[in-house]
Amino acid sequence: MNGKPLPTDGPEMTAIVAYMKFPSKDIPPGREDEGRGFARIKPAPTPNREHGKELYATHCASCHGADGAGVMVTRTNEPRAR
Ligand code: HEC
Numbered sequence: 001m002n003g004k005p006l007p008t009d010g011p012e013m014t015a016i017v018a019y020m021k022f023p024s025k026d027i028p029p030g031r032e033d034e035g036r037g038f039a040r041i042k043p044a045p046t047p048n049r050e051h052g053k054e055l056y057a058t059h060c061a062s063c064h065g066a067d068g069a070g071v072m073v074t075r076t077n078e079p080r081a082r
Contacts, residue, residue, distance in 0.1 A: 056068075
């Protein structure tokens with residue numbers, strides 16, 4: 001700890017080893033179990049401006065306006081929760 005290796009026969013190392021053994025209790029070596037290891041993260045999708053434009057027009061423009069400048073909210077044009 002603190003950048004220094006733990007003594008292999010000390011109480012902290014004994015506790016860490018005991019903990020590491022606990023989750024793998026009753027699991028034969030080499031078996032692939034769910035949650036074992038690290039999941040692969042998908043690479044971020046490539047941005048697509050045309051698709052974004054469509055999504056904005058469909059889902060955002062009603063409140064934010066066609067150019068994103070916003071829309072003055074009055075009692076008559078206030079969007080209603082769907
Ligand atoms: C029903 C109306 C409504 C719709 C639809 C809507 N917004 Fe908003 N949006 C708001 C309001 C109101 C605020 C300001 C919220 C606040 O400041 O508490 C806001 C705030 C934002 C902000 C923060 C702006 C800032 O200066 O902090 C972003 C970014 C944003 N919206 C993006 C979007 C996007 C992207 C969509 C479409 C996917 C969308 N909004 C759809 C009403 C809406």
